Amino acid sequence: MLYPDIFKKLESARWSMMHDIPWHQFTAAKISEQQLYGIRMNAILEWSAMPTAEMFLRDNQHDADFAAFISIWFFEEQKHSLALLEYLRRFAPHYVPCEKDLAKVRFTFDPAPPLESLMLHFCGEIRLNQWYRCARNWHTEPVIQHIYTLLANDEARHARVYFEYMKRALQKDHDKAALAFSKIGILMTNARLNKAMHPTNLHVNQSLYPKDTVNDQLPDPTWLSRWLNDEICFDEPWEKKVTHGILGSLSNLLMNRFESMQALHQYRKLLIKNTEQKKEAVYG
Numbered sequence: 001m002l003y004p005d006i007f008k009k010l011e012s013a014r015w016s017m018m019h020d021i022p023w024h025q026f027t028a029a030k031i032s033e034q035q036l037y038g039i040r041m042n043a044i045l046e047w048s049a050m051p052t053a054e055m056f057l058r059d060n061q062h063d064a065d066f067a068a069f070i071s072i073w074f075f076e077e078q079k080h081s082l083a084l085l086e087y088l089r090r091f092a093p094h095y096v097p098c099e100k101d102l103a104k105v106r107f108t109f110d111p112a113p114p115l116e117s118l119m120l121h122f123c124g125e126i127r128l129n130q131w132y133r134c135a136r137n138w139h140t141e142p143v144i145q146h147i148y149t150l151l152a153n154d155e156a157r158h159a160r161v162y163f164e165y166m167k168r169a170l171q172k173d174h175d176k177a178a179l180a181f182s183k184i185g186i187l188m189t190n191a192r193l194n195k196a197m198h199p200t201n202l203h204v205n206q207s208l209y210p211k212d213t214v215n216d217q218l219p220d221p222t223w224l225s226r227w228l229n230d231e232i233c234f235d236e237p238w239e240k241k242v243t244h245g246i247l248g249s250l251s252n253l254l255m256n257r258f259e260s261m262q263a264l265h266q267y268r269k270l271l272i273k274n275t276e277q278k279k280e281a282v283y284g
């Protein structure tokens with residue numbers, strides 16, 4: 001069981017909202033209306049950990065170990081939202097979103113294959129880590145810069161924990177896990193899709209299609225791409241860090257060398273062929 005050790009590690013890295021954020025250093029002249037608006041939207045986006053946690057618990061009823069970890073993950077993601085809300089409450093109360101705006105990002109996700117969700121969120125954490133590093137550099141006000149540093153570090157830790165559960169999944173059933181991880185890895189490193197490949201941008205409820213992404217539930221669904229492209233300027237070099245992070249981790253995990261999405265694609269094609277051959281050998 002991974003949960004007890006993960007609990008210890010995350011407990012020892014935990015920061016306090018009261019004591020580890022230098023609230024007294026706030027400098028009003030160093031924050032703009034545009035930046036405050038971004039903090040507001042980001043707080044709502046982080047609140048979407050709620051439906052994601054509900055999805056994880058529902059789809060992992062067979063896996064008490066992973067479900068136990070989700071209690072920590074959910075707590076920390078809600079804390080991210082709360083830290084951003086607290087910033088607004090203290091320094092720009094007119095930007096605090098109303099409860100209705102927060103509630104709107106909580107909607108039911110369709111059931112999804114657990115291993116694919118695991119990989120999807122592993123990639124999501126890698127991406128968020130880079131988004132928040134980039135946001136920290138773009139921000140000019142020291143308190144919010146500090147908050148984004150804390151958030152970025154938490155997201156990196158979350159990715160490392162998901163990685164541990166991915167390793168465990170490979171030990172249990174290598175081919176099944178490798179197929180799921182490579183499938184999502186290809187999707188999440190496909191630059192040609194030309195949009196931010198993050199779980200909040202994916203369709204998750206067929207009955208609400210096409211407006212069934214978390215991002216669609218934000219009061220301003222256009223904000224995220226504007227924030228990434230025009231404001232924090234999450235450009236090619238940042239995008240490469242995400243891709244390298246995902247491909248590097250998969251290389252390590254699947255004991256292969258994936259320098260590009262195409263290499264991962266080739267690996268997957270071969271894996272499909274091999275698993276089909278194995279099946280034929282067993283069933284004739």
Ligand SMILES: [Fe+2]
Nearest residue numbers: 046077080155
């Ligand atoms: Fe977060």
Ligand SMILES: [Fe+2]
Nearest residue numbers: 125154155158
């Ligand atoms: Fe996270």
